[in-house]
Amino acid sequence: MFCLLLALAGILYVGYKLFQHQRGKTIIENTNNRHVLITGCDSGFGNELARLLDKRGVPVFAACLTEKGTAELKKHTSSRLRVLQLDVTDQNSIHDSVEFVKRHLPKSSGLWGLVNNAGLQILYAPLEFHSHEAIQKCISVNLLGSIDVTKSFLPLLRKAKGRLVFISSDSAIIDWPCRAPYVISKVGLEALAECLRRELYHVGVTSSTIQPGPFKTSIVxxxxxxxxxxxxxxxxxxxxxxxxxxxxxxxxxxxxxxxxxxQYEDLSPVTNAMYHALFSVMPKRRYRCGLVCEYYFYPISLLPGWFNTWYWKMSPPPDAKRT
Incomplete structure (x- = not known):
C-alpha cells in the first residue's frame, strides 16, 4: 500500500510539473498596457530588464539611484520609458516615487509589476571585518529597502492584481562564508516573498524570486x-x-x-526569468538562473548540513586549529 501511494504521489508530482511547464509558456495578453516599476536600473539586471521590456513595448518606470545612471538609460531607451531617481533606503525618496508613478499611470489603473532589483555587496570577508555601518548598509539596501518599497506600492499592485518579483541570489541557496550580511539579506528576501504569497493570495498578487548564479555585473x-x-x-x-x-x-x-x-557575461537567462515572472500565465515561485546555480549549487544544498559545512568552509588562517 505504501509503495502504491508513493508511486501515485510521484505520478501526480510529475504530472503537475509537466502542466506547470506547458502552462507557463503562455504569456498574458496586452503587455503593452501593463506598467512595471524596476528598482536599481543604473546597471546590471535592472538596466538590462528595463531595456528588454521597453523594446517589447511594455511601459516601464525605471528607478535609478544616480543622475549618471538616469542619463545613460535614457540614451538607450524610447520616450515611452519613464526614468525616476529612487534611493530605496530613503523614505522621502520612496514617497516621491509613489507619487511619480501615480501621476503617470493611466486613470483608474494600477501597477502591474514591481521588480525589487536594487542591491549591493559591501565586503567579502569574515564577519569580524564588517563594520556596523557596512552591515547596516547591506541589509538596508538589499532587504529593508525592498520591504519599504513593496509596502508603499502594494495598494497599486492590489489594484492591478499584479506581480511582485524579488532579485535574490545563489546566496539564498548556499550560506557562503565571508558574505554573512549579504546572505542574510537574500535569505530575508526569500522569506519576504513567501510571506507575501500567503498574505496576497486572495487578492491575486503573485510573488516570485529570482536566484542568479555567478553573472557578470557591477556588484562583483x-x-x-x-x-x-x-x-x-x-x-x-x-x-x-x-x-x-x-x-x-x-x-x-x-x-x-x-x-x-x-561569471556568465550573458545576462539574458536572468532577464528572461524576470520577464516570465512578470508576464507568464503561471509564474514560478522561484527561478534558479544559470547552469551552476541549477545543477551545482542547488543539488549540493540538499545534502546534509555537515557536508555543506565542510565543503564550503573558508580557507583557514595559518594558525587556526579546530579543538
Missing part, C-alpha cells in the same frame, strides 16, 4: 573587492589582524582574480 568587481578587503583589514583590531595574518589576506585577495572566469 574583483579589483574593488580587493580594495575593500584591504581597507577592512587595516581598520580592524591588531588582535584580529594577527589571527588572520598577511598570508591569509593575500591568499583571499588572489582568489578574487579567478572570479571573472566563472
Amino acid at each position: 568587481d574583483p579589483n574593488e573587492m580587493k580594495s575593500t578587503l584591504q581597507r577592512a583589514f587595516d581598520s580592524v583590531d591588531e588582535e584580529v589582524q594577527q589571527f588572520y595574518g598577511q598570508n591569509w589576506l593575500n591568499k583571499i585577495k588572489e582568489s578574487f582574480s579567478g572570479i571573472p572566469g566563472i
